[in-house]
Amino acid sequence: MIDFYYWPTPNGHKISIALEEFGLEYQVKSINILTGEQHNPAFVAISPNNRVPAIVDHDGPDGTQHAVFESGAIFLYLARKTGKFWPEDPVQQSLEIQWLFFQCANIGPMFGQCGHFRGYADEQVPYAIKRYSGEVQRLYGLVDRELARKEYITGDTYGIADMATYPWMHIKQQALHGVDLANFPNIARWIEAVEARPGVQRGMALMGKDLKVGNPSEEAKKAFFFRK
Numbered sequence: 001m002i003d004f005y006y007w008p009t010p011n012g013h014k015i016s017i018a019l020e021e022f023g024l025e026y027q028v029k030s031i032n033i034l035t036g037e038q039h040n041p042a043f044v045a046i047s048p049n050n051r052v053p054a055i056v057d058h059d060g061p062d063g064t065q066h067a068v069f070e071s072g073a074i075f076l077y078l079a080r081k082t083g084k085f086w087p088e089d090p091v092q093q094s095l096e097i098q099w100l101f102f103q104c105a106n107i108g109p110m111f112g113q114c115g116h117f118r119g120y121a122d123e124q125v126p127y128a129i130k131r132y133s134g135e136v137q138r139l140y141g142l143v144d145r146e147l148a149r150k151e152y153i154t155g156d157t158y159g160i161a162d163m164a165t166y167p168w169m170h171i172k173q174q175a176l177h178g179v180d181l182a183n184f185p186n187i188a189r190w191i192e193a194v195e196a197r198p199g200v201q202r203g204m205a206l207m208g209k210d211l212k213v214g215n216p217s218e219e220a221k222k223a224f225f226f227r228k
Helices: 008-022 072-080 090-120 126-147 159-168 170-177 184-194 197-205 217-224
Strands: 001-005 028-030 054-057 066-069
Touching: 001 008, 001 159, 001 197, 008 072, 008 090, 008 159, 008 197, 054 072, 066 072, 066 090, 090 126, 090 159, 090 170, 126 184, 159 184, 184 197
Parallel strands: 001 028
Antiparallel strands: 001 054, 054 066
């Protein structure tokens, strides 16, 4: 059994999709980031950077309990644990790792900052909006060019890089980031293929009713954006 510390955010959805796709048994431990539950010491002991997602695997290495934080590390842990979505070919393994790291180091941070300054900041900061909106457009273009020659991000087979990237590019994120998918036809085709997967549908639906849409309250902003 895996305890899944989660809130329905793009990074949270990455792992809810993964758990469904890997077919693992898990129980959700919701961490309401809008009320500050991510700062509770018990959760910080599992996720030192007080961010969701995180997992605790009660059947970890050698049958011991093992905690994992950071979404990219969780992907690699689950892939190696199960052997699923983990190619035998070392070259293909390397490609999955490269594009997983690309998502964690580029798409997540840049898209997150874009969404913050476009949708949640208390004041309009034109330079920040231009900077991060431009990065989002650049990264969409990069992925679209890759998908012009491949069915999925790393080749002909769906894998963990696709699971990691999709939650940052689905329709609600496009609206927040000001992206017109008509400009990125290869991503549009890929999104349709990914969204058709039952595991993706279940992962994206997990606790969806609990996600607050729109601008957060001042209390939520304090809990989410400003507390150290």
